[in-house]
Amino acid sequence: MNKKFFPKTLIQKLLFTLIIMVGYLIGRELPLYGVDLAAYDAFRNTSDDLIMQTIGGDRYKTSVLALGISPFMFSMLLVQMIVATKNADGKSHTSPKKVTRVTLIVMFIWAVIQAFFTAKSTIYVYQGGLELIIAQIIAGIELVTGAFIILWFATRNGKYGIGGQTILIYVNILDGIVNTVRGTELKNLILIGSISIAALIFTVIFENSEYRIPMQRISIHNIYSDKNYIPIKLNPIGMMPVMFAAAFFMLPVYVVMALSELFPKNQNIIWLKENMDTSHVLGVCVYVAVLYVITIVFSFVFISPKNLAENMQKSGDSITGLRTGKKTKRYISIRVFLIGLYSAFFTSLFIAVPLYLAIRGYVPQSVMSLPSIMIALASINCNLYREIRAVKDYDAYIPFI
Structure with a gap:
């Protein structure tokens, strides 16, 4: 072999x-x-x-x-x-x-x-x-x-x-x-299939693209000094918004289900229970709102402008043209927020539009979530590819003895 x-x-x-x-x-x-x-x-x-x-x-x-x-x-x-x-x-x-x-x-x-x-x-x-x-x-x-x-x-x-x-x-x-x-019949897959392919291409591009914040390192004063930067992926947390929004979406669902057990005859709660899923407008709106929150919040969790600013202050490094400390933290925070908002907008677009088309009857409900599945699939494939490459590079090393 x-x-x-x-x-x-x-x-x-x-x-x-x-x-x-x-x-x-x-x-x-x-x-x-x-x-x-x-x-x-x-x-x-x-x-x-x-x-x-x-x-x-x-x-x-x-x-x-x-x-x-x-x-x-x-x-x-x-x-x-x-x-x-x-x-x-x-x-x-x-x-x-x-x-x-x-x-x-x-x-x-x-x-x-x-x-x-x-x-x-x-x-x-x-x-x-x-x-x-x-x-x-x-x-x-x-x-x-x-x-x-x-x-x-x-x-x-x-x-x-x-x-x-x-x-x-x-x-x-x-x-x-x-x-x-x-x-599903082939004719019912044409529209949703086109959206799914667009979602896949978008995810692959975002997974392999990054926003770069130029910085200065006190230990580098050669030709490589202009190549120092803080990289932030345009899709900061990958497929996590799609997957984790589904998990956190269950919070309001379970709250409504619990209320329906406590107040079984309340018509408003009955209506909420019947509409709190991704096949109704209310459920779609709640799901998209959760997706926005998840994307932005966890962009800050995984990138952490606060820790970046503290570490740069301790090491003496700085963002080009900016003082270390609170200004650096504020600068990075704004960038992370905008990138998270940008990522959430396009992700929610590929999720909300198919769900709305299904509610209007333009696509079958059985395939309305295919674009979101393709986003997750593309993100996982990109991560698996990187991991497999890393393992292959590890095997490429020849033992010294």
Whole structure:
């Protein structure tokens, strides 16, 4: 076997990832206790709400892995937001072990909340009484357990495989695309397919483009001094807005569902419950608003103008023509905000327009989320390509002894 094209480390990582994917696919076929699988046969040829399917374990919420990667994503992002509010010294005194512990606690709480609503809305073979209650409790326990099994898959793949937790999202994306395209007539794919291709091209360009803030380093005074800059990707957090907006979109959904349980006869709450999804105008508006917030907030979390300004002040570096300190922080913050707003606008455009076209009846609801899926797919492919290149470069090094 040619090691130039098939590096040993890369093959090992790909094989491990393949094993993780097989295990994940098997888990998606293990039904919850007492679930009425026959009742879901009517939905086998439909593929509604593809956005939610990408972070879910299976399309019909009937397996032990039905919660998918959502609890882990939600808890990880929430904890990262909290950590990001600390200054550089505060972060240095925050141990990774403590962050992991808090993340797991938040994940457990969120998984229990999701499991409660999922188990309650699942169709069981039992019609009522004590048997139905027991089935819902057991299903809820299985769902929470499944969420932590997915966490184990994600962490193991991150350590020994390729793609980390995104490979599980990748499986859901491919499953959603195959089932959607297979069950849709070609004439219904022309318009949405064109938008999807445009979304894919846009994502690839943004993933490989960056905004550069010129800076001066006190240690460089040669011909390379004019090549120093702070790079900021035009798509600062990649596919995260699409995926994580879906996770955070469930917050208002669960709030409305909880209110409907407390006030079952309130007509306003009933209306909110019926319209709080991506097949209604209200749900689309809420989803797009969440996407904007996610994109801008997490652009600041991952780029952190505050930390950049503090580190530059400590090292003596500065942005060209600007003093270090508060002015530098303000300058970077404005740029990050504008870039986040710019990215959110185009991302939401490729998501909101197809959803609106579906509501108006111009495209089938089963394919309305294809452009957002293509954004996620393109972003993941770009990241996988970079990771594979890095592994190949690692294998290219020849041991000295």
